Amino acid sequence: DAGITQSPRYKITETGRQVTLMCHQTWSHSYMFWYRQDLGHGLRLIYYSAAADITDKGEVPDGYVVSRSKTENFPLTLESATRSQTSVYFCASRMVSTEAFFGQGTRLTVV
């Protein structure tokens, strides 16, 4: 299916565990982004990528790691999950002059 998909949609994990959120897009968009959305903070940029093998930090990168070996995939890893990382995570993709499209989100709960 064409579009941008995130997996899993829901995840419960324990404090200290490593967890990876997946993002896949089918448009060959060069730019990809990870955001977290929390009440009172809106959407905050975690990491972004301008192309394969090029990634950069956003506003709140601490505790997260990203990679982009292929244009279509942009996984986000929480190296050692903490309760403060409980949030809804959104992935997005775009080209410079086109619309950005978002995935449906991953609701992550860290217990």
Place this chain on the structure above:
Amino acid sequence: KQEVTQIPAALSVPEGENLVLNCSFTDSAIYNLQWFRQDPGKGLTSLLLIQSSQREQTSGRLNASLDKSSGRSTLYIAASQPGDSATYLCAVWGNGNQFYFGTGTSLTVIP
């Protein structure tokens, strides 16, 4: 760092009214600005994209304007309907390759 502000944070109007949502940004060096809507518990749906060279963009009952020099955009919704109830977000894309969001306006249209 780009700061994006949306006022008001919440708005309640009777069905049929025309309304305006506001978005302001601090750095006028942008490539484009995009408006989204988000329904509760859902992802972001793109509404309109305005390039920095454009003054306005229309889609159905929606009209978005952009005044880059003053750092402002407005989203005009004509003849509001209960189905328009959602949170509306603006986002700007600029020189830093980052895509910054405002905190949104929560709209309720009362039947």
